[in-house]
Amino acid sequence: MNSKQIRAGAAAMTGVLLLGACGGGGPGGSGGDFTDGKLVLAILNDQSGIYKDASGPNSVKAVRMAVADYKEKYGDKAVVDDIEVTSTDHQNKPDIANTKAKELYERGGADVILDVPTSSAALAVANQAKSHKKLFLDVSAATTELTGGQCNKYTFQWAYNTYMLANGTGTTVTQNGDKKWHIIYPDYQFGQDMAKSFTEAIKGAGGTVQGTIPTPFPNDNFATFLTKAGSTNPDVIGTMQAGGDLINVVKQFNESGLKDKGINLAVGLMLITDIHSLGVDQFAGTMFTDAWYWNMDAESRGWADRFRDETGTRPTFEHAGNYSAALQYLEAVQEAGTDDADAVVGKLENKKINDVFLRNGEVRAKDHLVVHDAYLARVREPSEVKEPWDYEEIVTTIPAAKAFPPAEASACSM
Amino acid sequence: MNALLQYAVQGLAAGSFYALAALGLAIIFGVLGVVNFAHGAFYMLGAVTAAVLLDTLNLTLWWSLLVVPVLMFAFGVVVERLFVQWLLRLDALYNFLLTFGLTLVLVELVKQKYGVSGLPYKPPKALQGRVDLAGVVLPRYQLFVFLFSVAICVLVWLVMTQTRVGMIVRASTEKPELARALGINVGRWVTPVFGFGVAIAGLAGVLAAPFRAITADMGNNFAIILFAVVVIGGLGSIVGAVVAGFLVGLVEAFGQAYAPTFAQILIFVLMALVILVRPAGLFGRKEATA
Numbered sequence: 167m168n169s170k171q172i173r174a175g176a177a178a179m180t181g182v183l184l185l186g187a188c189g190g191g192g193p194g195g196s197g198g199d200f201t202d203g204k205l206v207l208a209i210l211n212d213q214s215g216i217y218k219d220a221s222g223p224n225s226v227k228a229v230r231m232a233v234a235d236y237k238e239k240y241g242d243k244a245v246v247d248d249i250e251v252t253s254t255d256h257q258n259k260p261d262i263a264n265t266k267a268k269e270l271y272e273r274g275g276a277d278v279i280l281d282v283p284t285s286s287a288a289l290a291v292a293n294q295a296k297s298h299k300k301l302f303l304d305v306s307a308a309t310t311e312l313t314g315g316q317c318n319k320y321t322f323q324w325a326y327n328t329y330m331l332a333n334g335t336g337t338t339v340t341q342n343g344d345k346k347w348h349i350i351y352p353d354y355q356f357g358q359d360m361a362k363s364f365t366e367a368i369k370g371a372g373g374t375v376q377g378t379i380p381t382p383f384p385n386d387n388f389a390t391f392l393t394k395a396g397s398t399n400p401d402v403i404g405t406m407q408a409g410g411d412l413i414n415v416v417k418q419f420n421e422s423g424l425k426d427k428g429i430n431l432a433v434g435l436m437l438i439t440d441i442h443s444l445g446v447d448q449f450a451g452t453m454f455t456d457a458w459y460w461n462m463d464a465e466s467r468g469w470a471d472r473f474r475d476e477t478g479t480r481p482t483f484e485h486a487g488n489y490s491a492a493l494q495y496l497e498a499v500q501e502a503g504t505d506d507a508d509a510v511v512g513k514l515e516n517k518k519i520n521d522v523f524l525r526n527g528e529v530r531a532k533d534h535l536v537v538h539d540a541y542l543a544r545v546r547e548p549s550e551v552k553e554p555w556d557y558e559e560i561v562t563t564i565p566a567a568k569a570f571p572p573a574e575a576s577a578c579s580m
Numbered sequence: 581m582n583a584l585l586q587y588a589v590q591g592l593a594a595g596s597f598y599a600l601a602a603l604g605l606a607i608i609f610g611v612l613g614v615v616n617f618a619h620g621a622f623y624m625l626g627a628v629t630a631a632v633l634l635d636t637l638n639l640t641l642w643w644s645l646l647v648v649p650v651l652m653f654a655f656g657v658v659v660e661r662l663f664v665q666w667l668l669r670l671d672a673l674y675n676f677l678l679t680f681g682l683t684l685v686l687v688e689l690v691k692q693k694y695g696v697s698g699l700p701y702k703p704p705k706a707l708q709g710r711v712d713l714a715g716v717v718l719p720r721y722q723l724f725v726f727l728f729s730v731a732i733c734v735l736v737w738l739v740m741t742q743t744r745v746g747m748i749v750r751a752s753t754e755k756p757e758l759a760r761a762l763g764i765n766v767g768r769w770v771t772p773v774f775g776f777g778v779a780i781a782g783l784a785g786v787l788a789a790p791f792r793a794i795t796a797d798m799g800n801n802f803a804i805i806l807f808a809v810v811v812i813g814g815l816g817s818i819v820g821a822v823v824a825g826f827l828v829g830l831v832e833a834f835g836q837a838y839a840p841t842f843a844q845i846l847i848f849v850l851m852a853l854v855i856l857v858r859p860a861g862l863f864g865r866k867e868a869t870a
Contacts, residue, residue, distance in 0.1 A: 214688075214691065215696065215797075216696055216795075216797065217696075218696045219695045219696050219697040220697075379840045380840055380841045381840055381843070382841070382843055382844040384797075384800075385801070385844065386798070386801060386802055387594055387832060387836075389593075389594065389722075389833070390590050390836035391836050391840060391843075394837050394840075397583065409697075410797060410798065413698055413793035413795075414792055414793045417790070417792065417793070418791055421721060421790075422710075422719060423709070423710040423717060426710075439697040443695075443699065443700065443793075444698065444700055445700035447702075
């Protein structure tokens with residue numbers, strides 16, 4: 167090998183380091199002009215990346231189930247026959263989400279955009295909804311900004327937010343006796359929001375936060391972060407990591423032996439797909455807040471059985487949330503008799519809803535946050551699991567009024 | 581003091597793992613001049629294969645440590661014969677782009693087949709628990725990773741320096757024209773060396789299975805760190821890769837303890853500093869600076 171080759175190699179290596187991880191895959195598009203009498207429900211989410219299993223293509227199927235249920239319920243009386251469901255991949259990137267939302271509203275004829283995980287992407291879509299005066303029902307993004315400082319008339323947050331997660335887990339775990347916390351969080355918007363919300367909830371419940379550790383994202387090795395957090399002898403370490411990073415944290419926490427020293431692990435955001443992927447034994451006993459669980463009662467289970475027939479798997483709360491958002495949107499259109507966004511918003515505001523996903527739900531007019539019952543869940547021991555995906559036990563139902571921040575506290579003004 | 585020692589031990593454990601994983605990358609670059617971007621994907625395939633073997637055939641970690649490298653070696657040979665060899669005569673960038681594309685394909689295929697949430701993996705009972713070395717606590721599994729990685733690194737070093745095969749490979753790397761003039765068939769060693777590098781990546785993947793998330797994306801971020809390790813150590817230098825692996829592990833551990841936000845950035849700061857002072861890396865050959 168000569169020096170030219172080495173130089174080229176060095177250049178290529180530097181290129182690698184600059185490039186970083188890269189995304190792939192083209193978006194699925196939607197076409198067709200908007201015509202009166204045609205309704206377009208556009209799902210904009212992660213179809214190929216880390217949140218694909220949590221929501222992704224199966225949320226599209228959930229929305230199709232909602233359309234089928236709507237048609238079956240109203241039959242000839244339905245105000246609209248032609249309902250189109252489209253899906254687009256935003257790859258969790260705010261710039262792509264922004265462009266795609268614009269395209270969907272302007273050329274895709276979208277009457278409503280659904281789902282949109284990743285907070286920064288959801289905020290970009292909310293802006294497009296505002297400027298196009300078209301609806302956006304967010305299901306999978308957690309930032310409180312959507313219904314706070316950056317709220318608008320056309321944006322709704324359907325399933326959960328960081329306050330719900332922090333308040334449920336932070337408050338309850340603290341009240342149950344684990345008063346001293348150490349928090350580790352991924353150093354980006356979601357992680358910072360979560361760390362802040364948790365700290366407020368813990369202090370509100372009479373606990374203390376001994377330290378917070380921001381970590382790089384994404385990150386594989388958490389060994390020394392955990393040692394550092396454990397060295398202050400907290401009762402519990404709160405992890406705000408999500409997805410693959412969460413699995414790294416849990417595996418390395420279990421390995422570290424901190425549990426033997428009486429230090430528990432509380433998880434900020436967990437989806438049932440995380441438990442499924444890591445194995446129930448690794449998470450056993452972990453407490454977390456869930457917006458919905460497929461096996462929590464007969465009604466949910468019935469829907470989850472239908473979902474399984476469609477997809478071959480059990481639903482996450484995000485799948486059920488998308489079903490609910492689509493169904494209630496269609497109900498509001500039915501009531502309004504038009505797809506005019508302002509009329510539909512009018513029908514949604516103050517609506518009280520009980521469906522498969524929302525229990526004691528209400529679409530709050532002030533900030534468009536959909537409040538509903540939330541659940542403190544515990545991951546079952548392996549011996550308690552009686553069937554596939556039967557991983558959670560609902561410990562407490564947190565009533566809607568307590569699960570979400572009060573309307574007066576909202577920074578939203580429309 | 582005890583805390584410092586604790587972080588140092590954790591850094592060395594992580595470093596041994598980086599050293600092992602970077603070894604394959606360094607060998608392939610050293611002999612073939614190929615910047616193998618797919619190293620992270622091969623690492624991922626090793627972990628995924630171990631998880632699948634455990635799930636379907638109930639093959640534990642011990643078996644996977646034997647079987648997976650063999651499978652990955654065969655896979656590496658196929659990749660080299662089908663693709664890599666045709667681009668060897670061209671600029672190194674061509675094989676870099678090829679392996680980059682290969683990474684995207686492999687990652688997407690695994691996503692299609694196994695989803696994105698990851699696969700479960702249980703370490704053997706014997707490797708669970710902790711060891712306490714005079715107040716410094718290390719998970720038993722990490723001690724195993726450390727010993728195993730060091731053993732493999734030493735073994736590779738012995739083969740390269742003490743055996744005829746090693747001498748031929750080194751001669752082919754350093755003075756290919758002279759080696760050819762002496763009647764050595766340099767080309768014959770290219771395929772097995774590539775296969776060996778891939779096998780090492782797969783082996784690192786198996787080792788990672790019990791303590792890292794097993795997902796299609798697990799190699800992406802990891803590969804970036806390994807490239808930093810190889811650049812710090814000196815392109816193509818096996819000893820350099822090992823020393824730099826430990827160095828990066830230590831920098832990361834102390835970074836996590838004292839400057840958490842910068843834990844990963846520090847690795848690249850170290851890389852930049854090394855390149856400034858020694859453009860060829862710590863153990864790189866001088867000609868690279870010319």
